[in-house]
Amino acid sequence: MGPLGNGFPVEEAAKKAYLIGGGIGVPPLYELSKALNERGIETVHILGFESKDAVFYEAEFKSLGDTHIATVDGSHGTQGFVTHILNELPKDFDAYFSCGPTAMLEAVQWAYPEKKGFLSYEQRMGCGIGACFACVCRTTKSETDYIKVCSDGPVFQAGVVIS
Amino acid sequence: MTNLAIKLPGLELKNPIMPASGCFGFGKEYAQLYDLSQLGAIMIKATTVETRLGNPTPRVAETASGMLNAIGLQNPGLAGVLGSELPWLEQFDVPIIANVAGTTTEDYVEVAKEISKAPNVHALEINISCPNVKQGGITFGTDPDVARELTQAVKAVSSVPVYIKLSPNVTNIVSIAKAVEAGGADGITMINTLLGMRMDTKTGRPVIANITGGLSGPAIKPVALRMVYEVSQHTDLPIIGMGGITNVDDAIDFLSAGASAVAVGTANFVNPFVCTEIIEKLPERLHELGFDSAEELIGRSHRL
Numbered sequence: 438m439g440p441l442g443n444g445f446p447v448e449e450a451a452k453k454a455y456l457i458g459g460g461i462g463v464p465p466l467y468e469l470s471k472a473l474n475e476r477g478i479e480t481v482h483i484l485g486f487e488s489k490d491a492v493f494y495e496a497e498f499k500s501l502g503d504t505h506i507a508t509v510d511g512s513h514g515t516q517g518f519v520t521h522i523l524n525e526l527p528k529d530f531d532a533y534f535s536c537g538p539t540a541m542l543e544a545v546q547w548a549y550p551e552k553k554g555f556l557s558y559e560q561r562m563g564c565g566i567g568a569c570f571a572c573v574c575r576t577t578k579s580e581t582d583y584i585k586v587c588s589d590g591p592v593f594q595a596g597v598v599i600s
Numbered sequence: 601m602t603n604l605a606i607k608l609p610g611l612e613l614k615n616p617i618m619p620a621s622g623c624f625g626f627g628k629e630y631a632q633l634y635d636l637s638q639l640g641a642i643m644i645k646a647t648t649v650e651t652r653l654g655n656p657t658p659r660v661a662e663t664a665s666g667m668l669n670a671i672g673l674q675n676p677g678l679a680g681v682l683g684s685e686l687p688w689l690e691q692f693d694v695p696i697i698a699n700v701a702g703t704t705t706e707d708y709v710e711v712a713k714e715i716s717k718a719p720n721v722h723a724l725e726i727n728i729s730c731p732n733v734k735q736g737g738i739t740f741g742t743d744p745d746v747a748r749e750l751t752q753a754v755k756a757v758s759s760v761p762v763y764i765k766l767s768p769n770v771t772n773i774v775s776i777a778k779a780v781e782a783g784g785a786d787g788i789t790m791i792n793t794l795l796g797m798r799m800d801t802k803t804g805r806p807v808i809a810n811i812t813g814g815l816s817g818p819a820i821k822p823v824a825l826r827m828v829y830e831v832s833q834h835t836d837l838p839i840i841g842m843g844g845i846t847n848v849d850d851a852i853d854f855l856s857a858g859a860s861a862v863a864v865g866t867a868n869f870v871n872p873f874v875c876t877e878i879i880e881k882l883p884e885r886l887h888e889l890g891f892d893s894a895e896e897l898i899g900r901s902h903r904l
């Protein structure tokens with residue numbers, strides 16, 4: 438049995454969406470992009486990897502929309518992190534979806550404080566069903582409020598989870 | 601008919617199988633998968649006086665044949681457990697063993713006194729692996745005198761039998777067991793997790809944010825069996841054994857070593873139906889081994 442929980446809310450995008458992924462957070466964005474394109478939403482993909490060898494499905498993403506690649510070592514695409522690319526791109530989209538390391542999700546939220554965003558969190562898990570308190574994160578709601586990534590997520594709206 | 605029932609202080613167990621504390625929350629998640637009334641008992645997550653938010657993450661990490669955890673006793677606090685978790689569990693025909701934790705003797709006493717009054721709490725399990733803030737952070741479970749005094753203090757206020765949960769992180773577990781027996785404990789549960797670490801090979805940093813964590817799962821079964829075997833020879837207290845149980849034969853091994861019942865922890869994360877599967881298989885396995893009851897197995901290694 439895998440983790441329970443929710444997925445990306447495709448219905449939240451109106452016309453154009455940014456899909457921002459890092460490392461093992463990239464593969465889930467491919468299915469999401471297909472689903473968005475089926476609904477007639479324009480997608481732009483900004484994907485970050487360690488190096489050229491780790492780049493995943495570049496051609497497939499390109500067939501679905503504009504695709505920008507960053508690699509940490511600069512062996513392919515822009516050198517650095519996805520945030521370096523985000524700074525260069527127009528903010529002409531209505532929603533963004535992001536999946537990747539927590540530090541990247543943080544940076545993406547900072548890049549688009551005024552936009553509607555949905556972030557898929559990674560957390561080391563124990564039970565995967567909400568019973569062991571391994572995967573909790575605090576939230577912005579109150580000092581004592583928390584979510585469990587496995588059963589309440591993994592997708593949360595930007596501005597909710599404190600990491 | 602194979603008889604699985606076991607009678608222990610405060611506990612009339614339909615069968616000797618129960619989920620271990622911290623690996624089953626307060627039952628809600630697993631209740632969506634099966635009827636909790638099938639279980640011998642339920643050991644609920646540790647309860648502390650106040651709500652606890654636990655340690656920073658990562659709190660868990662896989663290891664060879666096991667896992668490390670440093671959850672940090674996250675729980676909704678005494679008021680939350682009494683007000684919502686325990687009443688919710690009343691719909692099931694299953695005795696609850698309430699796991700009690702704290703950092704001062706007063707903490708333990710307060711939780712034990714109040715939680716033992718709940719109608720479905722039939723026994724307490726006192727987690728003495730917590731650091732004792734007043735004694736400079738040594739854990740209650742590593743010093744026999746401290747363990748005995750804590751047992752006495754909790755016994756004085758509890759309305760139900762008290763089981764003390766022993767820490768394996770000691771050089772002489774028998775001395776701790778004897779101390780809690782002298783303090784008036786009604787039973788022992790053992791073992792809690794073994795302190796361990798895992799490194800991120802690339803960065804050299806510990807994987808667990810708390811640096812160290814408690815090791816559980818199949819990796820610790822041999823240690824747990826040895827400790828149950830030793831303690832059962834040196835005290836008259838009944839033992840609920842645990843540590844790495846993942847199948848019916850593991851459960852039988854603990855009974856043979858001297859436990860009167862067993863708890864299953866980490867294995868619930870791998871197979872959420874593990875407790876009910878062990879319960880289902882137990883009669884047939886007992887029959888194959890030539891026994892008519894689970895009770896006959898208890899401590900059989902000592903009689904050979």
Ligand SMILES: Cc1cc2nc3c(=O)[nH]c(=O)nc-3n(C[C@H](O)[C@H](O)[C@H](O)COP(=O)(O)O)c2cc1C
Binds near residue numbers: 671865866
């Ligand atoms: C994620 C996790 C949380 C735990 N929380 C508690 C706890 O709150 N109180 C306690 O006494 N033991 C706690 N334990 C220890 C278990 O109850 C059990 O003693 C230990 O894991 C050994 O059994 P196992 O190998 O079957 O898991 C926890 C163990 C795990 C893995």
Ligand code: FES
Binds near residue numbers: 568570586
């Ligand atoms: S992994 Fe156990 S609560 Fe989320």
